[in-house]
Amino acid sequence: MALPLPLNEFIRPLFQQIYDASPPILTSLVDQSNQIIAWGWSTTIDLTSSFMSDSHYFRICVLPTGISLALFWMLNIPLLFFNFYPNLNPIESWKIQKGRYETLDRVAWMVVVVVVNQTVAMAISMSQQNYQGLLDLNYQSGMADIPTLGDLLWQVTACCYLYDAIFFACHCLMHTKWLYHNIHKVHHKSKITIGISSAYFHPADYVFSAIAVVLPPLLVSNHVLTSCLWMTVFMFETTNAHCGYEIPFAPSAKDHDFHHSHSFYSSKEYRFVTMGAFALVWDRLFGTKQPVDDWWAKNPNGITKRMKAPVEKDQKKD
Numbered sequence: 001m002a003l004p005l006p007l008n009e010f011i012r013p014l015f016q017q018i019y020d021a022s023p024p025i026l027t028s029l030v031d032q033s034n035q036i037i038a039w040g041w042s043t044t045i046d047l048t049s050s051f052m053s054d055s056h057y058f059r060i061c062v063l064p065t066g067i068s069l070a071l072f073w074m075l076n077i078p079l080l081f082f083n084f085y086p087n088l089n090p091i092e093s094w095k096i097q098k099g100r101y102e103t104l105d106r107v108a109w110m111v112v113v114v115v116v117n118q119t120v121a122m123a124i125s126m127s128q129q130n131y132q133g134l135l136d137l138n139y140q141s142g143m144a145d146i147p148t149l150g151d152l153l154w155q156v157t158a159c160c161y162l163y164d165a166i167f168f169a170c171h172c173l174m175h176t177k178w179l180y181h182n183i184h185k186v187h188h189k190s191k192i193t194i195g196i197s198s199a200y201f202h203p204a205d206y207v208f209s210a211i212a213v214v215l216p217p218l219l220v221s222n223h224v225l226t227s228c229l230w231m232t233v234f235m236f237e238t239t240n241a242h243c244g245y246e247i248p249f250a251p252s253a254k255d256h257d258f259h260h261s262h263s264f265y266s267s268k269e270y271r272f273v274t275m276g277a278f279a280l281v282w283d284r285l286f287g288t289k290q291p292v293d294d295w296w297a298k299n300p301n302g303i304t305k306r307m308k309a310p311v312e313k314d315q316k317k318d
């Protein structure tokens, strides 16, 4: 299969027609946005060329993963702090599992696992094999073929829906008996989501799940700028989904928080619930979001401090 899929050939003329029919104020806004995108990317090229002899390698192999790791820690260090100092937390009233926190021992272990996973991810993305694979796909990082505002808008939106579909399928596979008990259970040990839960996986699960993240931008674009923007959107989405707070105007984090607190192999009722991400398209289609909505309707305060949280049965008793 040649990548990217030839979707741009259909969508670009459509966007051009909309552009041609738009009032001058809108077309000038689009032109200015495209100039800002081109200026930003040419600055990135200049910067990376100033310290790398093979700056193409740096931009296609290091930059997207580097952006996601930098964003991960920028967003999660404050969340870790507030797990231990809830009295200082200005958003404590938005906490989903009220009064429930991870212990220092657990957090320390989670950080170790996360750092191991991120090291593995960085090693794979920086490997010669990955570089050669991207070269074979004619993956671009220069000014030629740079995506426009219209390209980025549809490509990143498409990435969100593609990710939901691929992640839903991979995640359902991970909730089958052997894969759950031997691999995916690590992610579900995080019953109280605290942000870093988003990268707290068995390394095999982390690498497998990464397919759903890295594949969508390759399917829709041949330029790494799409990947960089998608990684940024993805990091905000997955951190929000695992942050443990219901932040106003942000997508609801209650669905994935419930997946961590209630969905596990030994649960007859909730083994497969809220398995996707973003708009949860496939959960809505397969009816695996409804049980979560029903639970929240019956328990509007969620799991509180005094309430008994569901306990996952021992593997042998399942």
Ligand SMILES: [Zn+2]
Residues within 6 Å of the ligand: 171, 174, 175, 184, 187, 188, 259, 263
């Ligand atoms: Zn799961």
Ligand SMILES: [Zn+2]
Residues within 6 Å of the ligand: 187, 197, 198, 242, 256, 260
């Ligand atoms: Zn999760």
